[in-house]
Amino acid sequence: MNALSNMLPKSLSENVAFIFTMVSSPLMFSFDTNRLPQELRTAHTWSIDNPSSLWFKYQKRLTEEPLLEEDLREEMKEISHRGFERATKTLSQFFQYLDKRKVQPTQPVLELYNISVDIETRISNTITRISQAEEKRMRLQKLQVELENQKRIKQTNQHYQRIINRPYHELEETGSEHNVLCIAVNCFSNCVERCAFPFTLDPEALAKSSSSFEETPGVPPLQWRCKVCGHPAGDHHHYRSKWVKKVATENMIDNESKRRYESAETESQRIDIITEMIKKEMTQLEQEITDSMSGVTDTCEKYNNLKHSLSGNCMPYVFSAIGLLKLREQHEMNMGAGVEEMDKISKGIDYLEKKRKLLEQAVKGVKIPPST
Numbered sequence: 003m004n005a006l007s008n009m010l011p012k013s014l015s016e017n018v019a020f021i022f023t024m025v026s027s028p029l030m031f032s033f034d035t036n037r038l039p040q041e042l043r044t045a046h047t048w049s050i051d052n053p054s055s056l057w058f059k060y061q062k063r064l065t066e067e068p069l070l071e072e073d074l075r076e077e078m079k080e081i082s083h084r085g086f087e088r089a090t091k092t093l094s095q096f097f098q099y100l101d102k103r104k105v106q107p108t109q110p111v112l113e114l115y116n117i118s119v120d121i122e123t124r125i126s127n128t129i130t131r132i133s134q135a136e137e138k139r140m141r142l143q144k145l146q147v148e149l150e151n152q153k154r155i156k157q158t159n160q161h162y163q164r165i166i167n168r169p170y171h172e173l174e175e176t177g178s179e180h181n182v183l184c185i186a187v188n189c190f191s192n193c194v195e196r197c198a199f200p201f202t203l204d205p206e207a208l209a210k211s212s213s214s215f216e217e218t219p220g221v222p223p224l225q226w227r228c229k230v231c232g233h234p235a236g237d238h239h240h241y242r243s244k245w246v247k248k249v250a251t252e253n254m255i256d257n258e259s260k261r262r263y264e265s266a267e268t269e270s271q272r273i274d275i276i277t278e279m280i281k282k283e284m285t286q287l288e289q290e291i292t293d294s295m296s297g298v299t300d301t302c303e304k305y306n307n308l309k310h311s312l313s314g315n316c317m318p319y320v321f322s323a324i325g326l327l328k329l330r331e332q333h334e335m336n337m338g339a340g341v342e343e344m345d346k347i348s349k350g351i352d353y354l355e356k357k358r359k360l361l362e363q364a365v366k367g368v369k370i371p372p373s374t
Contacts, residue, residue: 003037011114013110014106015045016104019046020046021092024052026051028049050092053085053089056081126183126241130171131290133188134170134171136334138287143340145280169249170247170249171247174243180197180201180242181193181241181244182194182197182212182239182240183244185237185238190247191231191233194214201242205224205236205238206224208235209224215229215238224236324351328351331347
């Protein structure tokens with residue numbers, strides 16, 4: 003409900019109502035309306051049972067048990083008729099409510115919807131940049147150790163050039179066309195390009211609608227495997243972008259270091275310079291990772307500051323960011339990442355978890371103490 007409310011502007015607050023189906027009476031509600039955004043807690047609500055279902059069940063009982071007692075037979079008939087009358091009355095009230103609504107422009111809805119899609123894309127792209135930057139940094143750390151142990155400058159320099167010019171992936175916009183992409187760590191698979199199924203932010207609905215996933219009896223849809231990349235359906239989303247492989251054409255060696263390296267007279271001097279270049283590159287990657295991590299939370303905070311959204315909170319996107327970071331954490335653990343790398347990811351998850359708790363308190367109307 004929060005995700006839907008994020009896509010609805012406040013101008014629609016008077017045009018939002020709820021019909022609870024398969025509910026015979028308001029006394030049978032199992033949904034807590036206090037969990038809705040403040041603007042929707044006083045929205046019109048109706049409950050409606052399925053009169054057709056009641057009638058068919060009644061007819062089935064008569065067929066299967068022709069010797070039913072007359073009193074029970076009459077009681078079931080009365081229940082089915084009463085259900086029909088109540089449903090007709092409820093629908094009449096609902097249509098009268100619709101007749102009284104004022105027409106609202108759809109442009110604000112479209113704007114919020116596009117922002118929601120954009121945030122999902124930005125989060126995935128940011129986490130991907132972090133992943134690739136950390137992988138490059140780990141390779142440079144390994145190279146640095148090899149340099150110290152082997153002192154082979156020619157081989158090291160060639161390896162360094164391959165690392166800093168290594169191909170990378172990023173999301174590239176595809177306009178109005180949407181695709182099914184895998185967001186599993188280091189997958190970068192465009193599993194369905196130009197998907198025919200209408201755009202959805204619900205991965206389970208996507209799994210059920212697409213023939214790209216191997217439907218397995220007894221297995222939840224989110225765990226169905228993709229026929230293209232082999233990852234679970236839960237790792238797939240609709241995006242109006244696709245993964246593109248690019249190659250860094252700009253050499254990251256600064257001119258001064260390059261000049262010193264070329265003019266060095268001894269092998270020892272070249273080793274010192276290449277060591278310095280590796281350290282400088284790793285420092286730049288550290289900053290890139292820090293900036294990218296901040297980008298995730300900044301994007302969520304910008305959306306949280308929107309004033310024209312019914313919900314005005316970025317809870318669904320914080321959950322998405324936490325989920326992606328946890329995938330990264332598991333991947334790095336499997337890759338044998340060092341304590342420093344694991345600590346950085348863990349702190350990122352902790353930060354977003356704290357933000358999630360604060361946002362949950364804000365949604366519930368709990369006063370949040372000032373941060374220290």
